[in-house]
Amino acid sequence: MYHFFVTPEQVKGEEIQIVGSDVNHIKNVLRMKNGEELQISDGNNKKYLCEIASLTSDEICLHIKEELKSDTELPSRIYLFQGLPKSDKMELIVQKAVELGVYEIVPVATKRAVVKLDDKKSAKKVERWNAISEGGAKQSGRNVVPQVRPVMSYKEAIQYAESLDVLLIPYELAEGMEETRQIIESILPGQSVAIFIGPEGGFETQEVEYAMEHGAKAITLGKRILRTETAGLTTLSILMYHLESKTHNL
Numbered sequence: 001m002y003h004f005f006v007t008p009e010q011v012k013g014e015e016i017q018i019v020g021s022d023v024n025h026i027k028n029v030l031r032m033k034n035g036e037e038l039q040i041s042d043g044n045n046k047k048y049l050c051e052i053a054s055l056t057s058d059e060i061c062l063h064i065k066e067e068l069k070s071d072t073e074l075p076s077r078i079y080l081f082q083g084l085p086k087s088d089k090m091e092l093i094v095q096k097a098v099e100l101g102v103y104e105i106v107p108v109a110t111k112r113a114v115v116k117l118d119d120k121k122s123a124k125k126v127e128r129w130n131a132i133s134e135g136g137a138k139q140s141g142r143n144v145v146p147q148v149r150p151v152m153s154y155k156e157a158i159q160y161a162e163s164l165d166v167l168l169i170p171y172e173l174a175e176g177m178e179e180t181r182q183i184i185e186s187i188l189p190g191q192s193v194a195i196f197i198g199p200e201g202g203f204e205t206q207e208v209e210y211a212m213e214h215g216a217k218a219i220t221l222g223k224r225i226l227r228t229e230t231a232g233l234t235t236l237s238i239l240m241y242h243l244e245s246k247t248h249n250l
Helices: 021-029 089-099 119-139 154-161 177-185 205-213 228-249
Strands: 003-005 015-018 037-041 047-055 060-068 078-083 104-109 166-170 193-197 217-219
Touching: 003 119, 015 021, 015 047, 021 047, 021 060, 037 060, 078 089, 078 154, 078 228, 089 104, 089 119, 089 228, 104 119, 104 154, 154 193, 154 205, 166 205, 166 228, 177 217, 177 228, 193 228, 205 217
Parallel strands: 003 037, 078 104, 078 193, 166 193, 166 217
Antiparallel strands: 015 060, 037 047, 047 060
16 A cells, blocks of 8 residues: 655644645556545654545645554664765665664764765755655655754764764774673663764774763674675664564563
8 A cells, every 4th residue: 555654734633635746646656546545654653544535736635544553663763873975875774774763864974984075965965865765664664754864074963962862883893792782782662872883994993982982882793894884774773673672572
């Protein structure tokens, strides 16, 4: 069944108003008609089964048939702070991170990042990444579309993450799998978690030290050196399993 996102303001009683580009997609691409059903998420963790009540050139009116039970979000909000990678790797990272349950993605300009974006290029990239996030959210049945923030400097990213409960920084020079296990297992459902991932070439030592001075915990992901597009997704996978297992056992 087709799945679309709206804002909470578009949900009015037992009706939902669809506007914008989704109108053309529903009418002219999917060629849906009155009476056909689709699923709607309101971006506020609610999902509805709806049927099309009417279609015009610029608006589609949906009737809510029932509110669906939905439990697709992780019990914690996970923020991925991703050092800007080369080529189109960021598109893959966004898509897969959304499928794994990330809450928000923050592109970060680190010292070793090869990619340098001016304001114009950055805005276009962020727009593209947010479109990919929405597509990933639809595909994976998410209730919310994770936001991809504008590119931040490393210091801005650390300051933004300081308000979160747990800060993790996978680091190739970190040692001690047992210590990493203890850190992961101490994270509780409901806590917010930041994951800092370096670009190709990783973080400079000073960047790791700066993060740890501001509360980050360095962890290891094993004996192998992981690519930037692998490290974040690996950490997300570990946290997804841990948090959902923890919730199931409560």
